[in-house]
Amino acid sequence: MNIQKVKKVSPKLKKFQDEEWLISDIEHYGKARNFEKKSYKFMAKDKNEILGVLDLVIEANVAFLEGLVVNHNHRAKGIGKNLLLFAENFAKENKCTKIWTETDEDWEAAKFYKKMGYEICGVHEKHYLGRKGLILTKFF
Template sequence: MKISIVRRKTIAIEEFEGTEWPIADVEHYGRDDVEFKAKHYFLKAEQDGTIWGILQMKIRAGVCTVSDVLVSHEKRGQGIGKKLMHEAEKIATKQGAHKIFLITGRDWKAADFYKSLGYKVTGERQNDLAHADFIEFAKFLG
């Protein structure tokens, strides 16, 4: 057997996935109707043409993953991050997500911020990105 790197997904790979994923989904989830195609959302907090904060998220198979939350250093502590997270929760709920998941640095101020919004620590990632320690958070919706 030969293992090779492919630069893009070929028709043959798509056909293989189309046959094999439904079988694997039944084995794993007991059904083959789980929607795994991700919906991506980019939110921005803007006033008078100036962007003060952003949030990036995707919803896949009922789970919303928040990957980026960034608020201008000039505007931190003024509720922008909270508004972005609340909007993300509204979108996720409307799209049928049952959970929001995110990670942040273990010693970052953001950890306390997420706790204040009702997110619970669900795991740790030691020596992760740039050798920093991270914690995983989740919040169940509905």
């Protein structure tokens, strides 16, 4: 056996993955499932000014909040909350049963997510740049 880093997915490799995942899905779920990742970007604007952006990835019935950033001049005005609520509703409409994210433990975002009903489900001692990170989840 020889393990290699794949530089480009060939048609043969794609066919192999598609066929084998189909077999696994049928074995585990009784039918084929769609695990395609879909990415979405939501933006809050006031006239021509961008106030905040939220990036969301949905795979099967799980949503991952990849990023949420609010204009530094407009923080603590409910923009992040409104973006998050919008994304959560979007996730629910798309049959998601949970949403999760990660952030550094000492960021304001950690307090924000807890206030919004997210619970810590994991701690990453050496997160980005060696900082302590939190994995937070909210079930619908």
